[in-house]
Structures are given as structure tokens and as C-alpha cells.
Amino acid sequence: MFKRAVGRKREMALVGAGLVVAVGGVFVMADKETGDGESDGSSGKSSGPYFNPQLRDWADGMCESGASLRALRVDSLKQADRLRGKAGEPASEQASGSVASSYLLSASKALDSISRDLGAVDSLTRIPDTERLRAAYAREIDRVRPEVRELSDAEGLARLSARERIGRAERVTSLVAAIKEPSPSFDELAQTDQLFESASNSPGCVAIRAAERERSEPTPKPMPPFLPAADGTSxxxxxxxxxxxxxxxxxxxxxxxxxxxxxxxxxxxxxxxxxxxxxxxxxxxxxxxxxxxxxxxxxxxxxxxxxxxxxxxxxxxxxxxxx
Known part of the structure; x- marks a missing residue:
């Protein structure tokens, strides 16, 4: 009952704005009536199913930023293993120092890029949760970004020993790991709210999820060729x-x-x-x-x-x- 009430509230917010109603994962234009009960559309008919551009752009922007953050977390975990010599690579201090420098610069650039992308996401003011989510992600990124930027300063890194660069990189991996998801998150809202479920199925979000699945699934190992034998398997x-x-x-x-x-x-x-x-x-x-x-x-x-x-x-x- 609560889920239906929440979903209905979102729909009414859109209808009141002359926007859309979510129907079966797509959006349908709701004609706005004039004071005398007539539709203000010239034909008096709805425009048919389509994805509301405003909500689509918000969803695509949030999905892209979320994917970038997840990619940074995965890379941070890999780099942390490399720094500790757990990835099958030599763990000499000099080699680890070079790994640390590269990671620090790339992590700082990634956080700056995610922050810019989140700032460009235009939330719908009539649906408070869209802005709450965007702002919560932005706050978390900006909470760690100044320290990451300071630790990753290129001129400062050049004057440090390999051990000091490794220490800085380990600190940044812990900062990235500590970035929190908003509660409820986009994915959680999509489970309980019809509007956010539909938004999560925007073309951009669907493509991003497909790309992430493809990257995460191990490449099937090719079957070895059969070796020739005169009598086969008999x-x-x-x-x-x-x-x-x-x-x-x-x-x-x-x-x-x-x-x-x-x-x-x-x-x-x-x-x-x-x-x-x-x-x-x-x-x-x-x-x-x-x-x-x-x-x-x-x-x-x-x-x-x-x-x-x-x-x-x-x-x-x-x-x-x-x-």
C-alpha cells in the first residue's frame, strides 16, 4: 500500500506540472486541461508513449556518474593490491612508487570529472528525491576531493620518495572506499517507486548497465582443440x-x-x-x-x-x- 501511495504521489507531481505519467516503464504525456475542462492541446489527444526528456536526462546523468564512481572504486581496489604486491606483479618499492604516482593523478582527475558531471545534472524541482540524490552524491564526492587533490599534487609528488608516494596512494584508496551511497539510493528507490523504476530504464541507464555486465563477466575460456588420434576416443x-x-x-x-x-x-x-x-x-x-x-x-x-x-x-x- 505504501509503495502504491508513493508511486501515485510521484505521478501526480508530474501530472500537476503538465509533464508525464509513468506507465509500464515508459512515459505518457498527460494533457493539461484549461479552466473550462478542455485540453490545451490542439488535437485533444495525448502524444503517445515516450521518455520524458527531463527525467531521462536526469537518470542518464546519475547512471553515468554512478558508473564512473564504481569504476574508480574497482580501480582503487586493484591498485591497492598492486601496491601490496598481491596482483602477481613485482612489489619492489620503486615499481610500487611509480604505480602510486599514476594512480594518485588518475584518481584525482576521476573525482574532478565525476563532480563536474554531477553538477551538470539538472534535477526536477517538483520531485524532491531527484535533487536529494544528486546533492547527496555530490556532497560525498566533494567531501574527499580536496584531500585527494592535495595528496595528488604533481609537483609535490616529484619531491617525494617512493615510500611516501605509496603512503599517499594507500590513503586515497581508503578515501575512495569511504564514499557513501545515499540512503535510499537510486537502485533502492527503483525497487519501491514506479517513477524511479521507469527512470532507471532510460536508454542511457540500460546501456551503462549492459556495459558494466560485459566488463564484469569473465571472458569464456576457449575450448582446447581436439588432438588428432587414429582411433579417436574408441x-x-x-x-x-x-x-x-x-x-x-x-x-x-x-x-x-x-x-x-x-x-x-x-x-x-x-x-x-x-x-x-x-x-x-x-x-x-x-x-x-x-x-x-x-x-x-x-x-x-x-x-x-x-x-x-x-x-x-x-x-x-x-x-x-x-x-
Whole structure:
């Protein structure tokens, strides 16, 4: 009930201004009536569904600024890891000092840009929450911006040691992390208020969310190519004592004449094991192309297994036998 009342209040604010009513995620023009009950439009008809330019521009501006702030936070976390040597990169003090200088300058420029963009967002005065959100974001950015600017002064950085620049960068990463979201935030309002739900589906906001999802989703790892094998994956071809097979499963049993080989595969190595009926077993690890292992006993079947190729998805074994 509360949600419907809030949504209705927003709609009435727009209707009273001769603006729009939110309907199903788009906006419909509400004709403004004159004193004698007639519409002031020449045709007496609404103009049809469209996105109200004022609210669309506000939403696009807020979504763009929010995305820029999130990108700065992600970059700050990455740089903090680099400074501490947690990103697989050398953590020499000199290298970290250079990383710190670059980050400080880029973070200061990013905050200045976000502040300018927020200042250019034109809120709707008849819908107080639009201005409250914009002003709250702007205050948070401007709360940390003077200190970040001072810590990032290019002339000052040139006179500092690597350790001092690292210290400044660590301080800025903590300042960026401390920037607070307004409460309720744009996303929270979009969950409870029809007007803000519609605004969040403006063309600019939709495009920004799609771009963020694309960046955040890991790039699918390409499947490794199948290695050629004369007998494909048919281990049954080995029963007569000679075959060339591709092994794709983590564990496979291969019958070679009167011997049974247990083959375990991972991405870099093949382990072949043969257990004797009388007890005991032979186990050979094959980890390089051309590596071989021999199984069996004198006077019986002797089986030789050669690793002919291996990658993340499969391995090719050449198997021969003799009596």
C-alpha cells in the first residue's frame, strides 16, 4: 500500500506540472486541461508513449556518474593490491612508487570529472528525491576531493620518495572506499517507486548497465582443440594390442590384450597404472610428449604406452604390445 501511495504521489507531481505519467516503464504525456475542462492541446489527444526528456536526462546523468564512481572504486581496489604486491606483479618499492604516482593523478582527475558531471545534472524541482540524490552524491564526492587533490599534487609528488608516494596512494584508496551511497539510493528507490523504476530504464541507464555486465563477466575460456588420434576416443580399438586413442575423461580403463591399464588424466600429466593378479602394481607418470612407460612381465604380454600429445582437454596415447 505504501509503495502504491508513493508511486501515485510521484505521478501526480508530474501530472500537476503538465509533464508525464509513468506507465509500464515508459512515459505518457498527460494533457493539461484549461479552466473550462478542455485540453490545451490542439488535437485533444495525448502524444503517445515516450521518455520524458527531463527525467531521462536526469537518470542518464546519475547512471553515468554512478558508473564512473564504481569504476574508480574497482580501480582503487586493484591498485591497492598492486601496491601490496598481491596482483602477481613485482612489489619492489620503486615499481610500487611509480604505480602510486599514476594512480594518485588518475584518481584525482576521476573525482574532478565525476563532480563536474554531477553538477551538470539538472534535477526536477517538483520531485524532491531527484535533487536529494544528486546533492547527496555530490556532497560525498566533494567531501574527499580536496584531500585527494592535495595528496595528488604533481609537483609535490616529484619531491617525494617512493615510500611516501605509496603512503599517499594507500590513503586515497581508503578515501575512495569511504564514499557513501545515499540512503535510499537510486537502485533502492527503483525497487519501491514506479517513477524511479521507469527512470532507471532510460536508454542511457540500460546501456551503462549492459556495459558494466560485459566488463564484469569473465571472458569464456576457449575450448582446447581436439588432438588428432587414429582411433579417436574408441579405447576398444586397443584390445588387439595396437591403437592410438584420445583420452578425454579424468579416469579411463583400457584393455590391451590380457592386460588392463588404468589411466588418470589431468591437464598436464597422464598416470598409467597396471595391477598384477598376483599382487603388486606398476605406475608410470607421463608428463611430456614422447614419454613412455612399459608394463607386463617377461614371458607374457609387454605393453608400451607413449604420450603423443596433451593439452587441457585431452591427451593422445599410442599403445603397442608384444609377446
Amino acid at each position: 579405447v576398444a580399438a586397443c584390445a588387439d594390442g595396437a591403437c592410438e586413442v584420445r583420452v578425454t575423461k579424468p579416469a579411463t580403463s583400457i584393455k590391451v590384450r590380457d592386460l588392463t591399464l588404468e589411466v588418470d588424466r589431468n591437464d598436464t600429466e597422464i598416470t598409467v597404472r597396471h595391477s598384477y593378479p598376483s599382487g603388486g602394481a606398476v605406475r608410470v607418470n607421463l608428463s611430456g610428449e614422447g614419454a613412455r612407460g612399459t608394463f607386463g612381465r617377461g614371458g607374457g604380454t609387454i605393453v608400451t604406452v607413449e604420450l603423443k600429445g596433451i593439452n587441457e582437454g585431452n591427451a593422445v596415447l599410442g599403445i603397442t604390445s608384444s609377446s
